Amino acid sequence: MSEPKSPTPTPAGDTYKGWVFKWTNYIKGYQRRWFVLSNGLLSYYRTQAEMGHTCRGTINLATAVISVDDACNFVISNGGAQTYHLKASSEVERQRWITALELAKAKAARMQAESDDSGDDFSPSSLPVGGGQGGGSQNSEVQSTLRTLGSKVEDLSTCNDLISKHGSALQRSLSELDSLRLTGEAGDKIRQVTERATLFRITSNAMINACRDFLALAQTHSKRWQKALQAEREQRVRLEEALEQLAKQHNHLERAFRGAAQAHAIVDNKGGAGPGKGEASDEDDDNEFFDAMEDAPEFITVPADPQFHKRSSSNASGLNTDLCADDQSLNEEPLAMNQESPSQDLVPLKKRRTRIPDKPNYSLNLWSIMKNCIGKDLSKIPMPVNFNEPISMLQRLSEDLEYHELLDKAAKCHSSLEQMCYVAAFCVSAYSTTVYRTGKPFNPLLGETYELDRRRESGYRSLCEQVSHHPPAAAHHAISDRGWTLRQEITVASKFRGKYLSIMPLGTIHAIFEKSNNHYTWKKVTTTVHNIIVGKLWIDQSGEIDIVNHTTGDRCHLKFAPYSYFSRDVARKVTGVVMDKDGKAHYVLSGTWDEKMEFSRVMQSSRGGENGTEGKQKTVYQTLKARELWKRNPLPDGAESMYYFTALALTLNEPEDGVAPTDSRRRPDQRLMEDGRWDEANGEKQRLEEKQRSARREREREAASQRASGQSEEGAPHDSYKALWFESCEDQFTGEQVHIYKGGYWETKELGNWEGCPDIF
Incomplete structure (x- = not known):
C-alpha cells in the first residue's frame, strides 16, 4: 500500500487533513494516525474509515499551546489535560501543520472572544448543562449563525467601501472626460456612461445602508433570542424534572395498587367468591399488543386484526386455552402430589440459608496481573x-x-x-x-x-x-x-x-x-x-442460538443483540421466531435476557417492503397480544x-x-x-x-x-x-x-x- 500524498491546506473549507505519527506509549512508540483540523478543533482517528463513527481524541486549539521540538517533531498541549506528541514525515510537512495549526488557533481564539462579548451574560458555558439532549448544540448553532451573519455583513461593508472608492474614481474620470468638451457621438456616450455610473452608485449605497440596518437589527435582537432560548431551556428542564417526579409517583401508586389488588385476590380466593388472578389479568390484557421493533433486521410485528382476537376466546385458538390449562394444572400439581403421598407432609423441608458473609473490601492492582494475559487462554x-x-x-x-x-x-x-x-x-x-x-x-x-x-x-x-x-x-x-x-x-x-x-x-x-x-x-x-x-x-x-427439536423438526432462532451506544433499541434485547419443519412461523418471541421474555402467536406473515440489514427484506408478522413467558x-x-x-x-x-x-x-x-x-x-x-x-x-x-x-x-x-x-x-x-x-x-x-x-x- 503506497504512502498517501502530503495533504494541502484547503482554506475554503477551513480544514487540514493528513497522516501524522503520534506517540502512544513506550511499548508501541509512534503510531500512524489520521488527523483532521476543522473549526478550531484537532481530532485524530486510527484510520480514515473511523471518521464517521469513532473519534480517538480532540483538542480545542483556542486554549492550546503549540511548540516545536526539532525538525519533524512538534507538541500540542491543552493545559496539561491533553498533550499530543506528534512527528511529521518531513520538515516541510511539519511546517505545513504548524502554519495550519497557528492560523486555526488564532481564528478559534478570535471567535471565542467574539462569542464571549456578543452574548452579554449569555455565553455558551453559562447555559444549563442539564437542559436535555441537544440544548448545547442548539445554542452553538445560534451562535454560529450569528457569527456567520456578522461575517457576511462585514464583507458587504468592505465591498461598500470599495464600491465608494472605485465609484468616486470613476466619477472623477468621467468628469475629466466631460471637461474635454467632446462633441458629437463621443460626447453623448460619455454623458450616458456618467448617468449610469451615478445611478449605480446610488443603488449600491442604498443596498449597503439596508445591510447595515439589518446587521444592527440582528445584533439588537440576538441578545433577546439568547434570553428566550435560555428561558425555554430552563422551562424544559423544569418540565422534565416534574415529569420524572410524576413518573416516580405513578410507579409508587401502581405498585401500591398491585399489592392491594393481590391481597384482595388472595382474600377472595380463600373465600371462594372472587375472580382468580389469571382471570383478572386476562381482562387487563385486552389492549396489550406485541410492540413493533423499529430496527429488527429479521422481522416486524404488528397487532393482528380484531377478528383474530375474537376467535382466540374460543377453543379454536389452541394456544391460549392450552396455556391456561397448563398453568392451572401446574398450580394444582403440588396439591395432587401431597394427596398421593400424605406422609410427605410429616417431613419438613430443609430451611435453606438466605445470607452469606459480606464480601471483604480487598484492593488489588488488576493491571499488574492482566497485562501479561493479553491474547492467552485464561x-x-x-x-x-x-x-x-x-x-x-x-x-x-x-x-x-x-x-x-x-x-x-x-x-x-x-x-x-x-x-x-x-x-x-x-x-x-x-x-x-x-x-x-x-x-x-x-x-x-x-x-x-x-x-x-x-x-x-x-x-x-x-x-x-x-x-x-x-x-x-x-x-x-x-x-x-x-x-x-x-x-x-x-x-x-x-x-x-x-x-x-x-x-x-x-x-x-x-x-x-x-x-x-x-x-x-x-x-x-x-x-x-x-x-x-x-x-x-x-x-x-451476544450471538445467535438455534434450538432444534430433532423429533419434529421444529426450530427456534434466537438473536441476542450486542449492546451499542448508537442503538435506539432496549439494552440486552433478545428476539426470536418459532417455526415448524416447513419454515412456517408460528410464534414470535421478544424481551431481554436480564428481565423477561414474551411471546405472541403469529396469525399472518408477509414480506415487508422495507429493506433490512444487508439488503434483506424484513418479514412482517401479524400477531395476537403478547403474553409473558418468563420474568426474572x-x-x-x-x-x-x-x-x-x-x-x-x-x-x-x-x-x-x-x-x-x-x-x-x-x-x-x-x-x-x-x-x-x-x-x-x-x-x-x-x-x-x-x-x-x-x-x-x-x-x-x-x-x-x-x-x-x-x-x-x-x-x-x-x-x-x-x-x-x-x-x-x-x-x-x-x-x-x-x-x-x-x-x-x-x-x-x-x-x-x-x-x-x-x-x-
Whole structure:
C-alpha cells in the first residue's frame, strides 16, 4: 500500500487533513494516525474509515499551546489535560501543520472572544448543562449563525467601501472626460456612461445602508433570542424534572395498587367468591399488543386484526386455552402430589440459608496481573481469589436450573411448538443471573463434583463433574420427576483482548421430554466482560442460538443483540421466531435476557417492503397480544454485598451432609474465601493446584511405563484419566464426543460408600 500524498491546506473549507505519527506509549512508540483540523478543533482517528463513527481524541486549539521540538517533531498541549506528541514525515510537512495549526488557533481564539462579548451574560458555558439532549448544540448553532451573519455583513461593508472608492474614481474620470468638451457621438456616450455610473452608485449605497440596518437589527435582537432560548431551556428542564417526579409517583401508586389488588385476590380466593388472578389479568390484557421493533433486521410485528382476537376466546385458538390449562394444572400439581403421598407432609423441608458473609473490601492492582494475559487462554493462568466469587464453575452450571419451572411447564404442553416457546425462554433465562456477576467462578479441579438435590422442593436432581482439565470441561446431568431431562457438556474458551474479556462456551445442551419424546438441542452465546482495565465492569451477551427439536423438526432462532451506544433499541434485547419443519412461523418471541421474555402467536406473515440489514427484506408478522413467558426473580436484600447472588446461588455452597468427598462444598479454598479469609484462601488454592499437577504427572508416568512395556497400544493418550460418574461416547444427534451420565451416583449416596472417589482436596 503506497504512502498517501502530503495533504494541502484547503482554506475554503477551513480544514487540514493528513497522516501524522503520534506517540502512544513506550511499548508501541509512534503510531500512524489520521488527523483532521476543522473549526478550531484537532481530532485524530486510527484510520480514515473511523471518521464517521469513532473519534480517538480532540483538542480545542483556542486554549492550546503549540511548540516545536526539532525538525519533524512538534507538541500540542491543552493545559496539561491533553498533550499530543506528534512527528511529521518531513520538515516541510511539519511546517505545513504548524502554519495550519497557528492560523486555526488564532481564528478559534478570535471567535471565542467574539462569542464571549456578543452574548452579554449569555455565553455558551453559562447555559444549563442539564437542559436535555441537544440544548448545547442548539445554542452553538445560534451562535454560529450569528457569527456567520456578522461575517457576511462585514464583507458587504468592505465591498461598500470599495464600491465608494472605485465609484468616486470613476466619477472623477468621467468628469475629466466631460471637461474635454467632446462633441458629437463621443460626447453623448460619455454623458450616458456618467448617468449610469451615478445611478449605480446610488443603488449600491442604498443596498449597503439596508445591510447595515439589518446587521444592527440582528445584533439588537440576538441578545433577546439568547434570553428566550435560555428561558425555554430552563422551562424544559423544569418540565422534565416534574415529569420524572410524576413518573416516580405513578410507579409508587401502581405498585401500591398491585399489592392491594393481590391481597384482595388472595382474600377472595380463600373465600371462594372472587375472580382468580389469571382471570383478572386476562381482562387487563385486552389492549396489550406485541410492540413493533423499529430496527429488527429479521422481522416486524404488528397487532393482528380484531377478528383474530375474537376467535382466540374460543377453543379454536389452541394456544391460549392450552396455556391456561397448563398453568392451572401446574398450580394444582403440588396439591395432587401431597394427596398421593400424605406422609410427605410429616417431613419438613430443609430451611435453606438466605445470607452469606459480606464480601471483604480487598484492593488489588488488576493491571499488574492482566497485562501479561493479553491474547492467552485464561484457564491456563493462575489467578488469585480476589477476582473470584465463592462458588465453582460446576455450581454456576447448576444455576441454569434457576427457572426449572419453565421446563416443568414445557413438559405439560400438548403442542411441540408451544413447548418450544418454553424451552427458548429457559434458554434465555440461564443468562439472567450474569447481569451483575462480574466475579470469576473457581476453576474446578479434575474429578470435582457438585450435586444439587431439589427433588422434594422442585422435583429435580442435578449432578456435575469436571471430566477434563485441559481443555477444562464439565459434564452436567439433571433429571426431573415432572417429565424432563437436561444434559450438557460445556468447555469454556476465554481470550483477554485488553479492554474486554470474551468467554466462548463450547458444547451442546440437550433437553428431553419423557411424555412427547421431544429432544431439543442448542448452544450458548458468547459472554463479554467489558472495562477490564478502566471503568466499571459490565457484562454483555451476544450471538445467535438455534434450538432444534430433532423429533419434529421444529426450530427456534434466537438473536441476542450486542449492546451499542448508537442503538435506539432496549439494552440486552433478545428476539426470536418459532417455526415448524416447513419454515412456517408460528410464534414470535421478544424481551431481554436480564428481565423477561414474551411471546405472541403469529396469525399472518408477509414480506415487508422495507429493506433490512444487508439488503434483506424484513418479514412482517401479524400477531395476537403478547403474553409473558418468563420474568426474572428479584435479587435478595443486600445482594450487592453478597456478590449479587440470587436466592438459589446463596444456597449452592451451603454445607450439606452426605455429599461426595469431591463435592465443591468441601473445597477448602472456596470455603475460606466465602468466610472472608482471602489470604488463607490464596495459599490453599496454590496447594490444591500443585496437588492436581502432581497427580497429573503421576498419571503420565504410569501411561509412559505402560507404553514402554507394551501394555497399552501405540498412540494411546498420555493421560489415562477417566471420569467417575460420566462416560465418554459419541453423541448420536450432534456427532460430538461427549460425556454422558452412566448412573450410580445417587445409589452410592444412599449407601454412603464413597471409596471409589479420588482424593482431590
